[in-house]
Amino acid sequence: MIFPVTLIDLAGFVALLLWGAHMVQSGVQRTFGPRLRAILGNALKGRLRAFLAGMGVTALLQSSTATGLMAAGFAAGGFVELAPALAVMLGANVGTTLIVQAFSFDVAAASPALIFVGVLMFRRGSGPRTHDLGRVYIGFGLMLLALHQLLGLMTPYEDAPSLRILLGSVSAAPLLAALLAAGLTWAIHSSVAVVLVIMSLASKGVVSPDAAFALVLGANLGAAINPVLEGPSGNDPAAKRLPVGNLITRAGGVAACLALLHPIGRLLISFEPDNARAVADFHTLFNLATAVAFLPLLTSYAALLRRLLPTRLDPADPSRPLYLDPAARETPIVALGAAAREALRLVDALEAMVQGARDALVEGDRKQIADARRLDSVLDRLNAAIKSYLAAIDPDELSEADHRKLHEILTFTTNIEQAGDVVDRNLLPHASKRLKRGLVFTKEGEEELAALMDRLVLNLRTAATVFMTEDPRGARLLAEEKAAFRDAEATATHAHFERMRAGRLDAIEVSALYLDLLRDIKLANSHIVAAAAYPVLERCGELLPSRIATNGR
Template identity: 45%
Template sequence: MQGTTLLINLAGAVALLLWGTHMISGGVLRGFGTALRNWLGRHLGNRWLALLAGLGVTGLLQSATATSMMAASFTASGALGLAPALAVMLGANIGTTLVVQLLSFDTSLLAPLALLAGLVLFRLRDEPRPQSVGQCLIGLGLMLLALGMLGQSLERIEGSAVFAAVVRGLQGDPLIALLLATLLTWACHSSVAVVLLVASLTGTDLVALPTALALVLGANLGGALPALGVARTPVARRLPLGNLLVRLLGCLLVLPLLLPLAKLAAPFGAAAVVYFHTAFNLVLALLVIGFTGPLAALLVRLLPDEPEPDDPGMPQYLDEAGLEVANIGLANATREALRLADMALLMLRRTTGLIERPDSAAVSEIRSQDQSLDQLSAAIRAYLADIGQDGMSDGDADRAQEILLFAINIEHVGDLVANSLLPLVMRKAGRGRAFSAFELEQVLPLHAAVDESLHLAISAFMREDLAAAQRLLARKALLRRLESNASREHFRRLREDRTTWVEAGDLFQRMLRDYRRIHYHVTALAYPMLERNGLHEGQRRPSAQSRTDEARQGAEGA
C-alpha cells in the first residue's frame, strides 16, 4: 500500500502542477488576450521578431501548448502567415526551457508569497485585469507548491522496488525512454512538468543521465502532439505538424549522440537535464529559422486547402483551438457571423429580384439558403456557448453577446424573407398579375433602404463602429416614412379605382409590412453597441422589460 500511496501523491503533484499552469495561461488570456492577439497580428512579419514573440508569449502563458493552439488558430483564420507562425513555435519551444529553468531553483519561500499576493489582488480589486494578475500569481504559487510535493514524493519513492524496476528497464534503451516520455507528455499536455519530473529523478539518482536526456527528447516530441490532436482541418494542422516535424528531426539527430553528450554534461549533475533541454531547443531554432519558408511551402503541399463545402451552412472558421482562447474564438465566430449576413443579403436581393422577373427555380434555391442560414446560425450559437469555459473578461463577454444577437437577428431576417416575403411575391406571380409600375416604384426604394441599412449594420458590427451604429438606428425613421407614404398612396389609389383587385392590394400591404419587419431586425443590430456605450434611442438605456416588449413588437410586425 505504501507504493500505491506514493504513486497517488506523485500523480496529485503532477496534476497540481498542470492546474497551476492552466491558471496562469487562463489568467493571461482572460485579462490580456485581446491586446496580445492584436499585437501578434501586427508585429509578426519578421521571423526573428516572431521567434522572440513566441518566447515571450510562452513565458507569460507558462505553456507552449497554449501558444501553439493560439498560433494555429491565427494561421487557420489567415491572420498569421505559416512561415512566421513556425518561427513563433521555435520561440515557444525555447520559452518552455526558460520556464523549466526558473522553476528548477529553490522557490519554497516564493510559493506562499505568490499565493498570498494573488489572493489579495484577486479579492480586493473588482476589475478584470487585476483579477487576472491575481489568478496568475495564484497559479504560480500552486506550481511551486506542486514542485515541492513532487520532490518529497520522489524522495520517498526512491526505495520502491517496483518503481526501481521500471526505471531500470529504461536504462540502456534510449528509444523506449523517448517513446515513454512522448506518451507521458502527450497525456499531461505539458513538457514543462515532464522535464521537471525527469530532472527530479536524475537528482535522486533513479535515472542515469543518458536515459534522462532521452526522456527530455521524448518530452519535446510529445509537447507537439496536443495541438495537432485538436486541429480539425488541413489548414489548422499545418503549424502543429510543422512543429512536430522540426522536433522529430532534432530528436533523430541527437539520439545517436546521447552518450557523448551525457559525458559532457555529467559535471552539472541533475541541472544537466535542464541545460540540455535549453540547448536542444535553442540550437534547433537557430538551425531551422532560416528554413521556415521552404518548410511552410512543404506543409502547404502536404496539407492543401480543402475545397469549398457544397453546403454553405457548414461552418468554415469555428475550429476547436479557438475554444481555449476566448478572443480567438470570438474572432472565429465573428467571421462566421459575417458569412451569415452575406447569405441573408443575397436572399433578400434575389427575392426582390423576383418581383420584376419571376423565376420558379430561384424559389427553391432561396429556401435552401434559408435552411443553410439556420444551420450556420445554430453552429455559431453552440460555438459561443463553448468559448471560454473558464471565464471571459467583461469586454469579451460583451462581444460574445453582440455576436449572439447579431446571429439571432440575421436568422430572423432570413426567416422573414423565406417564409413571408417570398411566398407573397410568388403568390402574386402565381395569380398571373405582374407588379404594377406604381407598386415597383414603392417597393424598390424600400428594398434599397433595407439593403443599405444591412451594409451599415455589417460595417458597425465588424469594425465595432459606434458612429455607424448611431447612423443605423437613425434610419428607422426613413423606413417608417417610406412605408407610410407607400401605404397611404396605395389606399388613395384604391379609393380612386374601385376595380382594383382587393387581394392584390392586400398582398402589397403585407409586403410593405415585411420590409419594415426585416428592417427592424437590421436596426436591432445597433442596440448592443449603443447600450455598451450608454446610448440608445433618446439617449437613454431601456430596461430589460422594455427591450423584451420592443422585440415582441418587432416580431409581430407591430
C-alpha cells in the first residue's frame, strides 16, 4: 500500500475512534449528567469515596477531563477541600483504563450489532433517554470498528524494515517514546485513543513491549497536560492547584516507571504473553500504583500545593468572570453549572447597588451614588460574558433538561441586569437630584422608603436561593412579594396624599420625587421576581398565562 494513503487511513481510523468516544461521552452526559454530578458532589467528603466516585464517573463518561472539570468546579467554589478533589483525579485516571481493558479482548465482532441497535434507538426512540442511550451504543460500535480497522492497517507493516528501524530507535530511548506519546495525546485530547492505537501496534509486533509501555506512560502524561494549559484562566494561581497537582502525580509515576521499565516489562510479559493485553494491564497497573502511592499523602500534598500556588491576594476586577472556564464548554452539565455560579455574582453586585441607593436616599451619602453606578458596568459585563459563554455551547450536545436550564440562566441574568438598570437610571438619579436640590422627605416617608429598600434586598437574596434550589415553596413566597410591593406602594401613596392634605409637605417636587421612587422600587422588585420565581412556577404549572379575565367570567 502507498505510504501517504496509509497515513490518511490511519488518521481517518483514529478520527473515527475519537468520534466514537465523543458520542459515548455526550450520550452518557445527556442521560446521567446531573445524576453523575450529584454522585460526585456527595462523594467529595472522604478520599476513598472520592477516589471510587472519580473512577466510576470517568468509566461512564470516558473522559477524565470531564470528571476533572466537575471536581475543579467544586474545589474552586470552596465546596470541597483540595485533597478529596485530588483523590477524584486519581480515581478518574484509573477509570479511563477500564474501557481500554474491555477493548483489549476480541470484541470487534460486536461492532455491527452495537451500531444497529444504537441507530434503532436513536431514530425510533420515543423518549430523550432512549435517544441518548442510542448515541452511546453507536459510539461504542464505532470505537470497536475503528480499533478493528487499525489492527488490519498495521498487518502489512509488521515486517517493514524502515518501520522496524524507526521504531527500534524509539525502543532504545524510552524517554523519547514517552515524550512522543505525550505530545500526540496532548494534540488529540484523548489518552484512550492513543493507548488503543498503541495496543494495535503491540498486538502486531510493530513495537516491542518495552516501547509500548513507554508510549503508554507518555499517553498518561499527555492526558494531564491539557487541563493545565486549557483549564481555569486568570491570574489566580489557586485555580491551577488541581490540574497542576494531577500533572505532578502523573509525572512522578512516569519517572519512577521509566527508571524500572525493563524489570517491570519482563515481569508483566511473563504473566501475560498477549502483547495487547499486556499493554492494557500495564496502563491499569500504572494508574493503580500511582493512586496507591499518593492517596495516603494527599493531605500533605494538598498543603504543599497551597503553599506553591497561593490564592492571589490582589483584589480582582469584579467585572471579570471567575467561573466561565472555556474548557468546560465541551461538557454541557459543567458549563451550565459554571454559568449558574457566575450568575450569582450578579446578585452580589445588584445587592451592593441597592444598598448604595438606600444609603444615598435615606442617609444622604453622596459617595454611595458613584460607587453604585460603577457596579452597573459590572452587571453589564458579567451578563454579556455569561450570554456569550452559553451561546458558545453546542446546542446538539444539550439535553432537554439542559436547554431548560440554559433558558432559566438567561432569564435570571437578564432580569437581574434589568433590575440593575432601574437602580442606575432611576433610583440613583433621584437620589442625586434630592441631594443637589436639598429636598427633604418627612420622617414617615423616609422610613417607608428605607423599609421598601430593605425588603427589596431580602427579596433579592430569596431570588438567589430559589435560583439555586428551584424550590416551588420559595418561588411562591417570592412571587407573593410582587403583590406585597403593589400593596405597599398603594398604602404609601395613600399615606403620602393624606400628609399632603394635612399640609405637612411644602413642595410638590418632593411629592413627585417620592412617588417616582415608590414606582421604581416596585419595578426593580418585579424584575427580581421574574428572574427566579416565574421559571420555577411555570415549570410546576402554577403560573397563569395572563391576569386579564376572559369573557364570561
